[in-house]
Structure formats: structure tokens, C-alpha cells
Amino acid sequence: MDTSYVIGIDIGGTYFRIGAVNTQYEISFLKKCPVRDIFTTDVPLADLERYLKEYLAESALTGKVTAIVIGFPATLNRERTMVLQAPNIRFMERLPVVEWLTAALGIRVLIERDVCLTVLYDIRKYHIPMCEILIGCYFGTGVGNAVCLDHRPLIGSHGTAGELGHIPVLRDREACGCGNRGCMENLAGGKYLAKLCRDVYRDTDISDLFRLHGKEKPLLKFVDAMAVAVATEINILDPDYILIGGGVPNMKNFPRGLLEQRIREHTRKPYPEQDLHLIFTEDEQTKTILGSAYYVEMNR
Numbered sequence: 001m002d003t004s005y006v007i008g009i010d011i012g013g014t015y016f017r018i019g020a021v022n023t024q025y026e027i028s029f030l031k032k033c034p035v036r037d038i039f040t041t042d043v044p045l046a047d048l049e050r051y052l053k054e055y056l057a058e059s060a061l062t063g064k065v066t067a068i069v070i071g072f073p074a075t076l077n078r079e080r081t082m083v084l085q086a087p088n089i090r091f092m093e094r095l096p097v098v099e100w101l102t103a104a105l106g107i108r109v110l111i112e113r114d115v116c117l118t119v120l121y122d123i124r125k126y127h128i129p130m131c132e133i134l135i136g137c138y139f140g141t142g143v144g145n146a147v148c149l150d151h152r153p154l155i156g157s158h159g160t161a162g163e164l165g166h167i168p169v170l171r172d173r174e175a176c177g178c179g180n181r182g183c184m185e186n187l188a189g190g191k192y193l194a195k196l197c198r199d200v201y202r203d204t205d206i207s208d209l210f211r212l213h214g215k216e217k218p219l220l221k222f223v224d225a226m227a228v229a230v231a232t233e234i235n236i237l238d239p240d241y242i243l244i245g246g247g248v249p250n251m252k253n254f255p256r257g258l259l260e261q262r263i264r265e266h267t268r269k270p271y272p273e274q275d276l277h278l279i280f281t282e283d284e285q286t287k288t289i290l291g292s293a294y295y296v297e298m299n300r
């Protein structure tokens with residue numbers, strides 16, 4: 001009988017998700033709650049330790065867990081021991097997450113950018129053959145990005161490779177959550193859509209934006225900004241595969257065909273444009289948690 005699990009944790013800006021993944025890549029003991037319900041004191045790591053001890057006890061998983069993997073919407077240090085910058089969860093920055101939890105729980109603890117776990121899941125789900133370069137572009141509130149070499153997410157000299165959302169764009173000076181101005185994700189991330197609902201389409205629910213206004217200039221401009229982001233990375237890397245996912249491309253009536261057309265328009269001819277392997281991935285709430293198990297497998 002199977003008794004070994006990887007605990008995957010997805011700490012987002014709003015929700016905290018946790019699940020236990022067995023060796024067959026099935027999730028059990030899945031839980032979701034607001035992040036603020038977990039971190040209630042001014043010692044976030046003690047809060048997390050307490051929560052995990054309770055979770056392991058009530059799920060009867062104590063002694064059956066080979067590793068705990070935490071995905072953060074953040075930049076991490078190269079050694080993957082702490083969060084460097086996390087605009088949506090500032091309280092986790094510069095804390096010795098791995099050291100603290102490993103000592104407290106006696107279980108191997110790994111941390112990674114959430115998007116790197118997501119892309120590992122998508123690689124398996126969409127049966128992507130081993131390849132030299134694969135990129136994942138995930139359009140949520142911001143723009144998540146992972147560049148994989150031989151299916152391994154690129155880390156970078158300081159741990160911060162793959163920040164497509166924060167490449168600077170001309171003629172934009174808007175402040176970004178990262179502290180810089182004029183970042184791509186201000187124009188190509190879901191926060192642009194939220195702004196449209198505040199400033200332009202005040203009576204429209206964000207989920208109806210593409211259904212009601214998809215052919216209008218502000219949304220066409222948005223889709224083009226997404227395409228510019230993806231095509232920029234394609235033109236630099238000439239990837240074997242391009243995965244596009246996240247909440248935005250999975251919105252009701254999102255014009256995937258138009259996005260692909262715009263990406264092709266901005267991509268260099270004849271190659272890589274003539275041989276693009278572009279795959280739209282579905283949005284699933286447990287991707288990061290399942291990806292955690294693949295991450296442990298990759299880092300044995």
C-alpha cells in the first residue's frame with residue numbers, strides 16, 4: 001500500500017492551498033483558506049509551523065511525508081532557501097523558511113517560484129517530449145514566467161530568471177508592485193483588466209469583459225500586449241514549446257485565436273514563426289500542488 005506523500009503548498013496573494021500528493025500523483029487532504037487566516041501573528045514562520053503540525057496530525061500523515069514544497073508568487077534566492085521579494089505577501093520576505101521549517105518538522109522542505117511548479121505540472125499533463133527550451137507564460141493578475149532547459153526551470157545567477165512580467169516597456173511609467181515603473185505586466189496582466197473595470201467599463205463584471213467588449217480598442221490593446229510579451233521571449237529563445245496559461249486566457253470568451261495571430265505577427269519570420277508549438281493550458285487550482293511532487297522527483 002502506498003504510504004508516501006509530498007505535501008504541496010500554494011501561497012498566493014489571497015488564498016493558501018495545501019494538499020498531499022501520493023506516488024501516483026493523486027491529491028488528498030486538499031484544503032483552501034484565506035492567507036490571512038494562516039498568518040495571524042507577527043511571526044509568520046511560527047504560524048506556518050503550527051498550521052503544518054496540525055495539518056499533518058489531523059490528516060494522519062505524520063511519518064508518511066517525504067518532502068514539503070512551498071510555491072510562492074515571488075522571487076527567491078538562488079539557493080532556494082528564502083523569499084526575496086513578494087509584493088503580495090511582503091511578510092514572507094527575507095525569512096529563513098527552509099531552515100526554520102526543516103528544523104521544526106524534521107521533514108525535507110523545498111521552496112520554489114509557484115510558476116516553476118505550475119510549468120512542471122503542465123509539462124506532464126500535456127505530454128511535452130523532452131526538449132531543449134520550453135517557455136511557460138501564465139497570465140493571471142501579473143505575468144508569471146518560467147524558462148525551462150531540458151524541462152528544468154532556469155534559476156539565474158541570483159535566482160531571479162524568468163521575470164517576463166517585469167521587462168520594461170516603452171512609454172509606460174506606471175508603478176509596478178515590484179517597485180519599478182513601466183513593467184510589462186501593468187499592460188499585459190489581469191491588473192490591467194481590473195483597471196479597465198474601474199476606469200472604463202464601470203458596469204461590467206471583469207468575467208464579462210471579453211464577452212461584452214472584446215472587439216473594442218482597450219481589450220484589443222491588452223491582447224496585443226500579451227502577444228508582445230510572449231513574442232519577445234520567443235524571439236530571444238526560439239523555444240521548442242510555448243505554454244500559455246493562467247486565469248486570463250481561460251476567461252470566458254477570451255480570444256485565443258487573436259492572441260495566437262498577434263504572437264505570430266510579432267514573431268520573427270520565417271523561423272521561429274513557421275514552426276511554433278504553442279499550447280494553451282487549462283487553469284486548475286491544484287497545478288502548483290501537483291507540480292510540487294514533480295519538483296521533488298526532479299530534485300532527488
Ligand SMILES: [Zn+2]
Nearest residue numbers: 166176178183
Ligand atoms: Zn515590475
